[in-house]
Amino acid sequence: MAVLRTVTLVGAVLLSGLSAGLFYSYACSVMPGLAKVDDRAFVDTMQRINTAILNGWFMLSFLGALVLIAAAGLLHWRGGDRTVLLWIAAAVLYLVMLVVTGTVNVPLNDELAAAGAPDTLTDPAAVRAAFESTWVRWNLVRAVTSTAAFGCLVGALTRAS
Template sequence: MYDSIRTAALIAATLTTGLSAGLFYAFACAVMPGLRRSDDHTFVTAMRRINVAILNGWFGLGFFGALVFTTVAAGLHLRADGHAVLPWLIAALALYLVLIVTTFAVNVPLNDQLEAAGTADGQPGPAAVRERFEARWVRWNVLRAVSGTAALGCLVWALVLHGRMGGGAA
């Protein structure tokens, strides 16, 4: 039973981390390059709408679930029979924490600044708003994509090692 719980936690950590890494990868490879080709007003409007739309339960499940499930999986592998897997889980957790810290220290504040920037008299227009936002947001999003993908790789390897140890075998 204990091995089944460890296996389930490890699978859940891998899946949710994959969802989160894939999201930031998609932004790096498709969303932001696509928006780069748009005019300033369209860019600012689209990013504002994306920043509102993304705040939903499905996003939360992947984003926070990865942190929770990876932490749980690491805790469940503290026993001596889980020590081969544990370093990979700790590495995955550390890499995912880079993603989380980057999100809350850089990308969310940039999103908030984008939302607060107006176009009324005395306020910067869309070109100035975009200028202060786009390059920095994209650069830090690439870090999130890379760290999330690296965390996913660590979790995949942890699953391989866990399977080799017979973890979760019925």
Template sequence: MVRSVALAAATLSMGLIAGLFYAYSCSVMIGLGRTDDRTFVSAMQSINVSILNGWFFASFMGALALTALAGALHLGGGGRSALPWIVAALVLYGATFIITVVFNVPLNDQLAAAGAPDRITDLAAVREQFEATWVRWNLVRAVTSTAAFGCLIWALLRGGVS
């Protein structure tokens, strides 16, 4: 039962994170891309501050921890048919995690360091240094986290729930 709960919780948290990155890719960044430089910089700075909350951290870290836990719990017993899919999900989400830490977070920090939008002398340059690279890496993590979510769903279907 604990094994099943861990896998279900991992799948849920992975789905939440995959959905978040997907939503940024197919709506948030497209919408912000159509705004002027001041609006873009101001909105992204605000989003980057507001996303640092318990709900986000619970799902972002939970996807990693719960997938690892589910994998460990499936090492023995009858859940071995789900194990390769859990491991694949862990590897894919590991890539998502690394992309976030190595690319997206430093870009967020760089955008914050630029200062308040009404004090930035060249908003276009600040946006230029941020937008395309951030969007590109977010798309990659949307794909990797969605693939990880799919792997966990398949793990559930392969016998991960008993």
């Protein structure tokens, strides 16, 4: 049972760290870099990124993190570990990130895709304006909440060893 507890906790730490790193990367490099390109290039690039990220490996790590956070918390709690608040905090923070993703960022991505191919847009500046600032702001929320969840799990890992 101790091995299972450790494996689920390490898995939760790793997967939540991957998500935190993804959103951090967007916040400090991808979106600032794209802020410097013209409107048509911005729309084209974001549409391509939004298509590329929808793959099984990403979804497994992105959604699997919450499953492992919950499993690790349950296994450690049943094992007598009293640091259950760290898992609860991590789960809540990660869930907030998922809710923001599903209610803000994904709908914006869908609207961007529905705008059509960049070379056919009559007003790519309007398409970009309807997307960029809101998406960037809420991505920052995702970066902060997923990083905080990762931090809680690192704290749990240090207490578990």
